[in-house]
Amino acid sequence: MKILIKTVCILMMTISSSFAQTTFKENQLKFERVKNAYDEKWANLQKDLQKVGLQNDLQLFIAAYKTEGKLELWLKTSKQSRYKLFKTYDFCAHSGTIGPKIMEGDLQTPEGFYNINVFNPESTYHLSLGVDYPNKVDLARTGPSKKPGGDIYIHGNCVTVGCIPLTDEKIKEVYVLAVEARNNGQLEIPVHIFPFKMTAANLKKYTALYPQQANFWKTLQKGYVAFEQGQTLPTINQEAGNYIIK
Secondary structure, three states: OHHHHHHHHHHHHHHHHHHHHHHHHHHHHOOHHHHHHHHHHHHHHHHHHHHOOOOOOEEEEEEEEOOOOEEEEEEEEOOOOOOEEEEEEEOOOOOOOOOOOOOOOOOOOOOEEEEEEEEEEEEOOEEEEEEOOOOHHHHHHHOOOOOOOOOEEEEOOOOOOOOEEOOHHHHHHHHHHHHHHHHOOOOOOEEEEEOOOOOHHHHHHHHHHOHHHHHHHHHHHHHHHHHHHHOOOOOEEEEOOEEEEO
């Protein structure tokens, strides 16, 4: 009897999980802009995915580079350990300078290790994906007496006061792939935002111009190098106002 009950419970949990995942995409497709994005982009995206051996069960990682103005989409399946670079998009506008966001209104785009925490199908900026800034490291940097700001998104419409803007056509593709990843059960979609491609030469060049960022950027570089070496995401913890890369 206990075995039967356990089996039924496992079956119900599996069905519930599958339903929840399907429901996320179905709910997104109720919004006109998301439906149009799928109608316009999904068929060609599927062809591109097939060319690189990626079809179902997608997992997504996003890397952004402020100086180069590039947004990279890396994909793999849940059974694969290594990500593959799938597409690279250009920022279509810039805000602030290199260096992390410190406080509300500074026009800075954050730098650090984040996750997607919002899918906005009715964004003022066409479609948008929210980034979970500020995190503990950001809050420690800002301090208790100032406001860190927030509402950081990857979005369309080519305007920005600290976000990462793409054209509407490009955000449609990014949004569709993020929906697919979330629908496949990827609850955390990482977004790593760097001041520049963090090679040794670039780090030397830019820390000479911005010496106050040297220690912080060296920490970011550890995460950058860890991924570049094997196309696998390192474990990143936040402790005492710092990123700990493992």
